[in-house]
Amino acid sequence: MLRVEEILRIASKGDGVTASGRFAWGAAPGDKLRIDGTLEWGPHHVTPPCRHFGQCGGCQLQQLDEESLTAFVEGRVANASAAQGLGAQRLAPPHLSPPSSRRRASLRAESSGGRIVIGFREAKSHRLVELEECHVLVPEMVALLGPLRKLLITMGKAAPAKKGRHGKVQPGKSAPRMAADIEMTLTDQGIDLGVKGLTAEGLAATEAMLDFAREHKLARLTMDGGYGFETVWEPQQVTVTLGQTKVPFPPGTFLQATLDGEAALVGAAQEWLTGASTVADLFSGLGTFAFALAGPQTRVLAAEAARDVHLACKAGADRAQLPVFSAHRDLFRNPLQPDELSKFEAVVLDPPRAGAREQVECIADSTVGRVVYIGCNPSSWSRDAARLIEAGFRLEELRPVGQFRWSTHVELASYFVRD
Template sequence: MTEPEEILRIASKGDGVTASGRFAWGAAPGDLLHEDGTLEWGHHHVQPPCRHFGRCGGCQLQQLDEKSLADFVEARASNASVAQELGAESITSPHLSPPGTRRRASLRAESSAGRVVIGYREARSHRLVELEECPVLAPELVVLLSPLRKLLIAMGKAAPMRKGAKGRHQQPRMAADIEMTLVEQGVDLGIRGLTAEGLVGTEAMLDFAREHRLARLTMDGGYGFETVWEPEPVTVRLGAVSVPFPPGSFLQVTLDGEQALVSAAREWLEGVSTVADLFSGLGTFAFALAGQGAKVLAVEAARDAHLACKSATERAQLPIFAMHRDLFRNPLQSDELNKFEAVLLDPPRAGAREQVECIAESTVNRVVYVSCNPSSWSRDAARLVEAGFRLVELRPVGQFRWSTHVELVSLFLRQ
């Protein structure tokens, strides 16, 4: 009989791996993988805290204890560095967001046979898992799920009947994307793919917003978000500034994760007088850096985010100049970058190949690179190293607890 093999590490997609290269889903380091594929739990394997784990595609790593989870997050960042031979001088212990701290969620809602299901897709499937609990999300978001199901059912019944394939009149099938974000005023709820039908539907939405004290309720039936309810302007706190929050805007998924990223940037850029903040969004880093005395150019392509940053800057009277510019199509050129002591960039998952090329050709000698994708980061980082930068420090951040999604913040200095 073949001896069981020990799980040595967790691969990038969450599977456990043995020395011989066998993979096992749901494994933890130290588990024993038997010939028939069954697992014998080791001392790093814990009982997953969520009843939906294994079906819901939102989490892949709930079986890991805290040490193994931290090791996975650190390895995702360090392996990206090693793969490109970046020679990181220091890799710090990772920051992990605690359970129940995720303040932003994108869910799917669909009706079937008179029921409404709200949740995430099953792993490798289009089927929805009806969320009855979620230890990742902030409690303020979870508590809305059941009332929201009832609201969507009521709205479906209020919708006009439509003729089906066999000529019978029936209720139309409902499908919508749900976006929930914790803002300063409470929960900002956006429903995409659905509109309130008639007076009954509109009143139901307003009653729901009032009863649950929503910060804002918006709906998008295909022509952009329309505000149904917003008692006062919705804002998020960035640094010491309340910044307008346009519907659907990007926000770091946990507050503590945002603070970990911002803290690194503030530390590494302390005393720097001029900074170009590229892919700046609402100004997460711009407001923090301006608050410690730097003059900041905040460059963002999304018009709503750019205008929100600009208006908050004008009210706060901070040394930030907000620029509306698509850095993929029109990156800041080397002669423009030469005016700054440092560059901070936080691009989307695809990275910033063209913009990094311009940074490499500039005279900038300090770069802080924030990334949500270690793979694209390592490619861009290799170009910086080729241009004479060295990777001084790398800090992994696990904001998406129990998932394989890992972020990082890094410091490059030109030699």
């Protein structure tokens, strides 16, 4: 057995792989893997910028230099295409979002040893890593973590004392364990903060939350104690700008992870669908693609299952007087049928990670000539893409997009044309 082996590539889950099939976490291409499992760093191995790397489960690839990180993103997409024999005519250079650019995050907050810990979980563990820094999130979110810890402590102290069966305060009882999910999104008005699993009990807790929202200039503060989001603070309607349209933003709604990543995906769709007079935007969400494509020469149908998101898209289109026609429709249970799709010159679809098997079957059976498929999971995308190829489409171009920097999560934009 070789005593030292070179790391040749990074596998889909982030481990380095040697020619003999040995795996090593935290490796980079060109590293040497010793027999005892330790690494000798090679030319592509860099010092991870974050002190939490290796413990926090948010990032897996901070040890890679820019060249290797770019190659990983490109390879994930190229391999998915090659595995299905899709025959892409062109593979564009990958787009990588820069550090400190992610504008939405889901964090966890828990009480631990008399303290409040806010952060991401460790890899393959339920243990939380308290974030003291983060090189992925936008600075506005990172700056909010410390004050948010103090707010949650204040809310715990302000909670009414627990009473016994006869209404008497029970002495010696410690405060209940606190656990909450934290959602943060950077919107047009600032940070939209949602706290799920916690309620403001009593006047003191409510006042503390209002003071916090005011002091930190939050766009909105919502709480969900188990019965849906309730707005605590929203001085003006919260919006996000899509294309050039301000669209209402319901709490917890999906948004592309970074502004530059969104621009890369939208720019691809605009370039590929130039001249299309009618477009169906499927799994449209708030209308990320619909508002960018709609104009004097292009009408867009935006189909979305979530009612509040559908209504927000409709409100944005009505306000901007754009030819975006919003349809409330569950495309998993009730996909657009071939005869409906055949009325459109082109289709854009941006489904969840599971892909869009049923909807793709209908597209394959329609007469639509152009399809832009935005994939957030190369595996499910390649399965759906193979069905389009079988139906007579050809894959004109693939554009890998790494919005989730230093993560193994890779996205793509793809363009199919029917001969």
